[in-house]
Amino acid sequence: MAFVDSEVSGGTQADQDALSVKIVVAGGFGVGKTTFVGAVSEIEPLRTEALMTEASTSVDDLSMLPEKRTTTVAMDFGRITLADDLVLYLFGTPGQNRFWFMWDDITRGAIGAVVLVDTRRLADCFGAIDYVEQRGIPFVVALNAFNGVQEHDVEDVRDALQVGPEVPFVVTDARERESVKVVLVTLVEHAMSLIQQT
């Protein structure tokens, strides 16, 4: 890596590049992903958009004619500067699960995913769990407690979701910074333990 040093001392480059890493916050529409991101982000969550042309092949398309239309896919994200040379981004997935191409972009190289779950609408997170399981992305399940979820509900939810005992489950309040921090630390430690096992 000597060439890196000489480049820096040559004065043509800025400081040593910072490293950026990311964690994905997944879950159904309206489950509190942006609230979760906003609880720890040092900036107001930002929204970025991608345009996509999608072939309309949905079951409600009675005409059965292939029709193309342009759709905007939005995702919210936040930033946490952990050190001078280390930045963590939190990316919320688009609310609509069908935009899987965006998920590929968001999850590529991620530390892992937090799947945020509203226990009143469990089915909303099925798509997210299928996605991260199939791609081997480390994940934790966070039950958003704004509806008063109790700790003793956790194993019932695990059964309902059919997620194995190795996946950490945590009850969280997506509005509370300390609570969100615990979820993120749990995910990072889980990702570490998966590496140490291999």
Added chain:
Amino acid sequence: MAAPDGRRVRPYLATRGRTRPVQDIAIEALVSTTKNGRTNGSDPEPERERILRLCHSPRSVAEVAAIVSMPLGVARVLVADLETEGLVRVADPHAAFAGSEEPARNLSVLERVRDGLRRL
């Protein structure tokens, strides 16, 4: 080869000799304006000029898109062009770890992330 959402970019912008496919730039890759980018005078393209000003402190590609109000695909194309011209640098975490494990699978990186989160 242009991104589906690259249509706002004029064709000549989309075909300059880039060193890698635009889609390979990670959304969290950090963009920073180089010395050349700072001293080059203002760019005639307002959107390029906004990126050059914004990235005096490093910003991710996703932030560039959000703050300059352009779709992600357009931001990627403009950032890739500015990089080719030496006006910005792109610190892509995946590229930085090419040939070895990626940062998200590197224990010492993960330890630093965990400790940083605990200190918040």
